[in-house]
Amino acid sequence: MNCDAIQKLLSWKCEPAGERAFKLTSPISLGVDGELLSVYLAYPDDGTIYMTDAGQCLMHARAHGIKISKQRMDYLNRTEGTQFARFAMSGEIEVETSINNAESALWDVVKLALNSAFHYPKWRPKFHEVKFEQTVREYLAKEFGKDSLTRNYEVTGLSGKIIEFPMLLKTNGKDYLIQTLASDGDNYDWTRIYSIHGKFSDIKRTSLPAKRLTIIEKSSSKQLGTIKTFLSEVTEATLLENAVNAIAA
Incomplete structure (x- = not known):
């Protein structure tokens, strides 16, 4: 050298x-x-x-x-x-x-x-998050039809920032902004949970008529109840198997 x-x-x-x-x-x-x-x-x-x-x-x-x-x-x-x-x-x-x-x-x-x-x-998106998001998309498409879903839907929050959600569901004359939360084994990523809360908080303060829904992957985590309570301030939070009932309510 x-x-x-x-x-x-x-x-x-x-x-x-x-x-x-x-x-x-x-x-x-x-x-x-x-x-x-x-x-x-x-x-x-x-x-x-x-x-x-x-x-x-x-x-x-x-x-x-x-x-x-x-x-x-x-x-x-x-x-x-x-x-x-x-x-x-x-x-x-x-x-x-x-x-x-x-x-x-x-x-x-x-x-x-x-x-x-x-x-x-x-x-870089984590594999388990991408996989669960795809699972949710396929599940909702089967229940409500592919044409009812729009991927990577963007809205403007009260802050003026463009906020992207994995999907928008249109059904029965209602719009649903949908966010997903995957589990990583028996745990959830609290950084992602705080991000979801922040996104929906920014949207909640606008006049946007769309309903807010977070669909959570089931796990044995003891924090699941705490997560639902925390997110309930800005979005309805439900497990995937209960999503259809939450949307129909």
Whole structure:
């Protein structure tokens, strides 16, 4: 190992990508799959520079089952030490600045990309939660018909934030915003429970006429009663086997 070898290891690959534009491929992996971060750079004049990842980070996250929502983009845009780069509403990391800031702006793109990847373990849906959500969806579709369900339904809370629920059920002239809560063996994830409470609390204070329902996976946990009581402040909470009766009530 010597300085030349180290420099080669850390170097970026640069190739033309049109008039006054380049594609930069970094030596930095976005995750354990080895995909390398790429940044497109353009300077339409001698004073301005544009950069973008062309949505690579967003698509990479989706490939791992992770959704980069507006709230998460807002969070990532507050990454410490970044000044020139940001996630745009399109999901792309973007830069528009003076060409004199090119080096700092490029590293800002790297910081946002890495911060996104660092959150994969936290943001990746847990298998048992995804599995139970699918079980609930299939159960309700069988009982009320596939056309009665809308997946990944979004509403605006009193806070002004866009809140997504796994599904909206329409039946008998009523709308039901449905959230699921899976068990992990004999336990429930209280972080998720607090999140569900917060989501429904934000909705409860609006004029939205939809009913609020949390469907819980059965387990032998002694906390089940406590969970139902806690959630009852903002949503009806019931086990899957009692969901049809709760909806028909």
